Amino acid sequence: QVQLVESGGGLVQAGGSLRLSCAASGRTFSSYAMGWFRQAPGKERVIVAAVSRSGGITYYADSVKGRFTISRDNVKNTVYLQMNSLKPEDTAVYYCAAAMRGYATMAGHYEYWGQGTQVTVSS
Numbered sequence: 001q002v003q004l005v006e007s008g009g010g011l012v013q014a015g016g017s018l019r020l021s022c023a024a025s026g027r028t029f030s031s032y033a034m035g036w037f038r039q040a041p042g043k044e045r046v047i048v049a050a051v052s053r054s055g056g057i058t059y060y061a062d063s064v065k066g067r068f069t070i071s072r073d074n075v076k077n078t079v080y081l082q083m084n085s086l087k088p089e090d091t092a093v094y095y096c097a098a099a100m101r102g103y104a105t106m107a108g109h110y111e112y113w114g115q116g117t118q119v120t121v122s123s
Contacts, residue, residue: 002026002112004096009117012086016121020081022096022114029077030054033099035110036070036081038092038119045095045107049081052103059105064090086121094119 008020020036035050049070050059058070069082079096094117097110104110 002029002032002098004098004112004114006094006096006114006117009094009119011120011122014087014121014123016086017082017084018086018119020083020094020096020117020119022079022081024077024079024098026077030074031100032112033101033104033109034070034072034079035097035099035104036079037095037097037107037110038090039095039116040089040092043092047105047107048094050103050105051079057103059103083119086119088121088123090119091121092119093117 003025004022006022036048037045038048039045051070051072055072067085072079096114098112099110
């Protein structure tokens with residue numbers, strides 16, 4: 001089992017940057033594929049980015065390609081989401097998730113979720 005704690009959210013102006021971090025407990029972090037999801041008010045939770053166990057494979061939603069970068073540090077048991085050129089439509093609660101498989105892009109494949117961190121982008 002793994003516990004996930006996100007940090008790094010906040011209020012930023014359009015065009016700005018934020019870096020989200022997700023710290024995982026346990027010794028088997030490298031066994032999990034990791035993902036970032038977001039949920040805006042009144043909308044469903046959707047994937048933003050995902051990274052394979054080793055970090056060698058990444059996935060990005062079309063809406064964030066070229067602006068967001070997912071990475072992981074299997075020594076620090078942490079996954080990151082660097083968010084640049086933020087837009088008001090990026091405003092959402094961002095969730096970190098872990099899947100007991102090599103790579104996953106579907107929410108249903110993720111067994112463990114963090115509590116979420118709010119990102120608000122003002123225009």
